[in-house]
Amino acid sequence: MNVEKIRQDFPALDSKRTRKAIVYFDTACQSLRPQVVIDAVNRYYLQEPACSGRSMHQWAAAVTREVDRARELMAKFLNASRAQEIIFTRNTTEGINLVANAFPFRAGDVVLVSDKEHNSNLIPWQMQVKQRGIELKIIPTCPDNTFDMDAFEALLDKRVKLVALGFTSNLDGVTIPAGEIIRKAHRVGAHVLLDAAQTAPHHPINVRALDVDFLALSGHKMLGPSGTGVLYGKYALLESLSPFLVGGDTVANSTYANCEFLPPPEKFEAGLQDYAGIIGLGAAVEYLQHIGFDTIRKQEALITYALSEQLKDISGLKIIGPADPALRGGVTTFYIEGVDSHRVALMLDQMANVLVRSGQHCVHSWFNARQIKGSVRASAYFYNTIEEANILAECLRKIRKVL
Amino acid sequence: MFCIVSFIVLSILGIFSASNRSLAKEALDCVLRRVTFRPCTTGFDEKMKAKILGVVIMRSETLARLLNKYFEALAWAFFTLLLASSIIFARGLYLFYVTGSCNGLNQAAFCVFDPSGANNQVSTFAGCLNGEGDISKLTLEGVNLSDFPTLQPESAYRVVLIGCYTCDYTRKVYDSVLTLVRRYHTQLVFLHYPVNEKNDFLSRLGYCAYQQNPEGYWRLNEELIHSDKAMLSELTNGPSLLSTLKPETNRFLEALVSEAGLDAGRVLTCANDPATEAAVQRQMNEIVKTNFYGTPTLFIGDQVFVGPKPYRVYAIALKGLFFWLRS
Ligand SMILES: Cc1ncc(COP(=O)(O)O)c(C=O)c1O
Numbered sequence: 001m002n003v004e005k006i007r008q009d010f011p012a013l014d015s016k017r018t019r020k021a022i023v024y025f026d027t028a029c030q031s032l033r034p035q036v037v038i039d040a041v042n043r044y045y046l047q048e049p050a051c052s053g054r055s056m057h058q059w060a061a062a063v064t065r066e067v068d069r070a071r072e073l074m075a076k077f078l079n080a081s082r083a084q085e086i087i088f089t090r091n092t093t094e095g096i097n098l099v100a101n102a103f104p105f106r107a108g109d110v111v112l113v114s115d116k117e118h119n120s121n122l123i124p125w126q127m128q129v130k131q132r133g134i135e136l137k138i139i140p141t142c143p144d145n146t147f148d149m150d151a152f153e154a155l156l157d158k159r160v161k162l163v164a165l166g167f168t169s170n171l172d173g174v175t176i177p178a179g180e181i182i183r184k185a186h187r188v189g190a191h192v193l194l195d196a197a198q199t200a201p202h203h204p205i206n207v208r209a210l211d212v213d214f215l216a217l218s219g220h221k222m223l224g225p226s227g228t229g230v231l232y233g234k235y236a237l238l239e240s241l242s243p244f245l246v247g248g249d250t251v252a253n254s255t256y257a258n259c260e261f262l263p264p265p266e267k268f269e270a271g272l273q274d275y276a277g278i279i280g281l282g283a284a285v286e287y288l289q290h291i292g293f294d295t296i297r298k299q300e301a302l303i304t305y306a307l308s309e310q311l312k313d314i315s316g317l318k319i320i321g322p323a324d325p326a327l328r329g330g331v332t333t334f335y336i337e338g339v340d341s342h343r344v345a346l347m348l349d350q351m352a353n354v355l356v357r358s359g360q361h362c363v364h365s366w367f368n369a370r371q372i373k374g375s376v377r378a379s380a381y382f383y384n385t386i387e388e389a390n391i392l393a394e395c396l397r398k399i400r401k402v403l
Numbered sequence: 404m405f406c407i408v409s410f411i412v413l414s415i416l417g418i419f420s421a422s423n424r425s426l427a428k429e430a431l432d433c434v435l436r437r438v439t440f441r442p443c444t445t446g447f448d449e450k451m452k453a454k455i456l457g458v459v460i461m462r463s464e465t466l467a468r469l470l471n472k473y474f475e476a477l478a479w480a481f482f483t484l485l486l487a488s489s490i491i492f493a494r495g496l497y498l499f500y501v502t503g504s505c506n507g508l509n510q511a512a513f514c515v516f517d518p519s520g521a522n523n524q525v526s527t528f529a530g531c532l533n534g535e536g537d538i539s540k541l542t543l544e545g546v547n548l549s550d551f552p553t554l555q556p557e558s559a560y561r562v563v564l565i566g567c568y569t570c571d572y573t574r575k576v577y578d579s580v581l582t583l584v585r586r587y588h589t590q591l592v593f594l595h596y597p598v599n600e601k602n603d604f605l606s607r608l609g610y611c612a613y614q615q616n617p618e619g620y621w622r623l624n625e626e627l628i629h630s631d632k633a634m635l636s637e638l639t640n641g642p643s644l645l646s647t648l649k650p651e652t653n654r655f656l657e658a659l660v661s662e663a664g665l666d667a668g669r670v671l672t673c674a675n676d677p678a679t680e681a682a683v684q685r686q687m688n689e690i691v692k693t694n695f696y697g698t699p700t701l702f703i704g705d706q707v708f709v710g711p712k713p714y715r716v717y718a719i720a721l722k723g724l725f726f727w728l729r730s
Pocket residue numbers: 028029091092093094118120121166168169170195197198218
């Protein structure tokens with residue numbers, strides 16, 4: 001794979017244009033966008049900036065075609081049975097909230113989550129505890145942060161109606177054995193929702209093979225435009241759910257007293273959508289498929305390995321998650337005992353334009369339970385290079401000597 | 404402490420750039436302990452410290468280590484220096500406004516606001532006078548001013564100007580002194596001392612003009628102050644006997660006196676009169692008693708201004724800091 005050639009697809013990495021050689025290690029927050037995605041978004045605004053589905057004119061017809069195409073591309077990307085199983089959202093958070101609010105819970109129903117969920121897959125369930133009297137149970141992970149199947153099974157019973165799990169953790173990059181988890185959950189009649197925000201950009205997902213019921217992802221973490229996302233749901237399930245947000249575009253007809261909802265996905269896509277974003281997301285999917293997940297994973301693994309090897313030698317530095325870099329995808333999260341993580345991140349930025357994330361990465365619960373103040377997360381993607389990993393490591397060695 | 408220092412520094416830098424303005428705002432929030440808790444942000448001081456360390460570490464790790472260790476102490480030291488220099492700066496600015504010099508009235512030491520020291524320059528003479536250069540000795544006590552030309556003698560307050568027609572600095576200040584006394588209706592007593600001149604001819608000329616017609620005298624004064632110095636040089640440097648003057652100098656002098664509305668013949672005859680010589684000598688002796696050492700020297704109340712000060716300095720001495728609010 002020619003990383004240098006790939007980097008040319010990303011205008012933000014063009015140091016001649018930006019006049020700064022940025023080392024971008026914050027893909028887990030948002031990935032960079034290739035020119036093809038930017039072009040697709042621009043094309044919408046420049047050529048056919050109209051509504052999809054509502055109007056009849058030529059622009060509207062063109063946008064409708066483009067949005068349908070993006071939906072189909074996404075359905076293929078996830079290997080969904082049909083395009084109607086793809087609901088466009090603003091992000092993963094919205095997808096999870098949709099399920100949390102639309103799922104037919106009854107008081108006493110149990111929802112299982114792990115102990116290292118992103119707030120987006122924790123708070124919506126906490127709200128359901130308050131609003132609908134469900135019970136939220138936390139599955140503890142193993143000491144090395146990998147999924148504890150025994151602990152999961154111990155909590156699994158007939159009262160469990162939904163298992164909502166982060167497919168790949170934004171904290172440490174660990175991907176859970178989703179297939180096995182889903183099989184076991186289905187055995188007790190529970191449905192499974194996967195938060196695939198950190199999976200979709202890095203691993204091929206086959207929703208049919210997984211037999212997953214719901215899966216949420218964010219477009220902006222997988223090269224798509226900001227504020228785009230997808231909720232996949234099995235069609236029959238989606239049909240059975242009540243809509244979450246309602247209004248324009250969700251109904252076929254209405255009287256003063258009543259309405260007739262459209263079938264999925266429309267009944268879940270209330271109001272005017274981010275057409276430019278959706279079209280851009282379609283372009284991102286095509287680009288990802290063109291690069292290929294083998295290439296992506298190989299490059300990420302190289303970088304995570306190189307980083308982990310160098311960070312091992314820095315005194316007082318601890319990497320969160322399993323020791324084996326191969327289990328952490330593109331994520332290397334660490335903290336230095338007694339050193340503020342924000343300070344490290346800001347210094348990296350100042351020293352060599354190295355952009356990383358610091359703090360608790362919206363997984364406050366995990367940090368609070370362990371009384372760890374925060375950490376620095378370097379999340380790599382296929383456009384990162386070994387040289388960049390070396391720059392980061394060299395800066396960290398310097399920082400360690402000083403702080 | 405660091406927040407305070409940053410706020411001050413960034414506020415000043417904020418004059419030049421918007422990004423510094425927004426940082427200054429963050430620093431103010433930090434000073435007021437008004438931290439906006441965004442999920443993943445950190446305090447302003449922590450942010451700036453990290454940025455500074457990030458810059459220093461690339462140059463010297465030892466320096467960065469020291470900075471990290473003594474950051475707060477250094478912030479204090481910097482703050483103290485900043486405070487001290489701000490006070491000195493503010494004082495200098497105030498003194499410059501009030502006295503025309505950063506270092507206080509008639510102090511000729513370097514001042515950034517008046518780098519050439521123009522407000523303190525004086526014309527001095529070669530000869531010796533009592534108390535030369537000593538501001539503290541300047542006085543009007545025991546000086547008989549009754550014989551000297553007085554403008555607006557009816558007003559109660561008095562301003563006394565020692566000047567010389569051919570001196571650059573008197574010329575620079577004369578008009579603003581006139582404006583001042585007219586605006587605030589005070590007396591102006593003008594003491595002419597020929598600092599630059601080899602003879603006292605112009606003093607005699609002024610003396611005679613005033614004897615003949617006070618109003619004409621003030622007009623002549625203005626003309627002399629504004630006239631071409633080259634034309635006056637024969638009068639002030641030569642033997643000053645009218646009969647020996649070049650015809651064009653003679654014509655120039657006559658025109659000058661006539662234009663002031665005076666009888667040129669009478670005034671010039673009087674100027675050459677030995678009795679005038681004696682009277683002018685008496686005046687000179689009085690002027691010397693002030694211990695002045697250069698022109699212009701201006702007395703306003705109990706304050707003495709040596710050198711050409713900006714108009715506002717005189718106005719403040721006369722009417723206070725907010726002179727522009729008073730009539
Ligand atoms: C694992 C995981 N879940 C959910 C989210 C929330 O994604 P979004 O902010 O796009 O809704 C993130 C974002 O970082 C994430 O990493």
